[in-house]
Amino acid sequence: MRRKTRTIKLGNLLIGGNNPIWVQSMIKCYSEDVESVTKEIKRLKRAGCEIVRIAIPTDEAAELIPLYKKECGEKIPLVADIHFSYKLALKSIEKGADGIRINPGNINNKSWIREIIKTASIYHTCIRIGINAGSLEKRILAKYGGPTPEALAESALYWTSFFLDEGFDNIKMSIKASDVDTTVRAYRIYAEKTDIPLHIGITEAGFDTYGIIKSSIGIGLLLYEGIGDTVRVSLSEPSNREVEVCYEILQALGIRKTFPEIISCPTCGRKKIDVIKLARTVKKNLKQFRKYLKIAIMGCEVNGPGEAKEADYGIAGGKTSSLIFSKGKILKKVPNEKAIDELIKTIKEVEQWEE
Numbered sequence: 566m567r568r569k570t571r572t573i574k575l576g577n578l579l580i581g582g583n584n585p586i587w588v589q590s591m592i593k594c595y596s597e598d599v600e601s602v603t604k605e606i607k608r609l610k611r612a613g614c615e616i617v618r619i620a621i622p623t624d625e626a627a628e629l630i631p632l633y634k635k636e637c638g639e640k641i642p643l644v645a646d647i648h649f650s651y652k653l654a655l656k657s658i659e660k661g662a663d664g665i666r667i668n669p670g671n672i673n674n675k676s677w678i679r680e681i682i683k684t685a686s687i688y689h690t691c692i693r694i695g696i697n698a699g700s701l702e703k704r705i706l707a708k709y710g711g712p713t714p715e716a717l718a719e720s721a722l723y724w725t726s727f728f729l730d731e732g733f734d735n736i737k738m739s740i741k742a743s744d745v746d747t748t749v750r751a752y753r754i755y756a757e758k759t760d761i762p763l764h765i766g767i768t769e770a771g772f773d774t775y776g777i778i779k780s781s782i783g784i785g786l787l788l789y790e791g792i793g794d795t796v797r798v799s800l801s802e803p804s805n806r807e808v809e810v811c812y813e814i815l816q817a818l819g820i821r822k823t824f825p826e827i828i829s830c831p832t833c834g835r836k837k838i839d840v841i842k843l844a845r846t847v848k849k850n851l852k853q854f855r856k857y858l859k860i861a862i863m864g865c866e867v868n869g870p871g872e873a874k875e876a877d878y879g880i881a882g883g884k885t886s887s888l889i890f891s892k893g894k895i896l897k898k899v900p901n902e903k904a905i906d907e908l909i910k911t912i913k914e915v916e917q918w919e920e
């Protein structure tokens with residue numbers, strides 16, 4: 566069951582409570598490069614990104630916030646990512662960022678943090694507090710002997726109380742370490758003690774299959790335990806890929822079903838059709854289709870007809886011809902070489918979908 570959290574507001578988006586678990590990514594090109602950032606925001610929007618974060622390392626970047634906000638549109642909040650400089654935090658808020666993300670560990674001066682809180686209150690800006698294993702307070706590191714889960718959680722709880730004591734509660738927390746075990750345990754400790762919404766992810770997860778596996782295990786464990794209100798998969802890959810993987814994790818857990826799910830058999834010596842090629846072709850053709858459908862592609866008669874019948878659409882391969890099913894009914898029997906075209910045509914017709 567999902568952890569009960571309070572609802573906070575980031576731009577026009579409500580986070581926490583019963584709201585969906587929103588998908589976030591971060592701009593990867595240089596923040597001052599208007600053309601590239603604009604293109605990346607467009608790509609993220611096409612991929613379904615729901616919160617866009619951008620690094621604000623310079624005054625020049627902060628000046629561009631209104632322009633980037635316009636590109637994001639009304640529905641997608643823009644979050645300014647700030648390190649070290651409270652002045653850039655203040656400027657980003659004043660320039661209209663919907664949210665800022667700060668790491669108190671590297672701003673390291675309570676009066677500056679109070680100033681950020683004061684300005685954020687005036688502008689109704691959301692603040693994400695980022696606790697990172699790499700920048701924990703010295704006193705906490707000394708107490709625990711290193712960035713343990715307990716140390717991370719203590720820092721997160723300390724800063725939560727600090728913000729709440731200052732009368733500011735439009736906050737979200739993230740607690741990051743680059744290993745799954747530390748991250749998951751730290752989030753668990755924190756989640757038990759507060760109702761503050763959580764942004765989750767495994768930081769610096771890497772790339773390719775390993776990066777995705779590491780993120781999926783960490784994020785998956787937390788989501789399965791009901792922890793997490795916004796999510797980002799941090800990969801050394803294009804930002805739109807992060808968004809795709811986020812949705813895949815949410816869908817695999819049955820939390821948000823947003824795109825066609827292909828149930829395909831692993832194939833074996835009994836296969837009558839080329840399942841691997843067919844499954845990939847279907848996925849490619851339905852890449853922009855934004856509705857949950859269960860599509861079964863099964864290689865033979867062993868599990869084929871059964872699985873295909875359960876699905877919204879399906880193919881069960883036969884020796885020379887395949888059966889195309891929809892919601893339990895056989896729609897067509899087609900020669901194997903035409904099976905995939907017919908399946909895609911059928912889905913497009915029935916679902917009235919045009920690219």
Ligand code: SF4
Nearest residue numbers: 830832833836864865
């Ligand atoms: S459905 Fe048929 S081809 Fe596919 S793995 Fe099972 S037995 Fe093999």
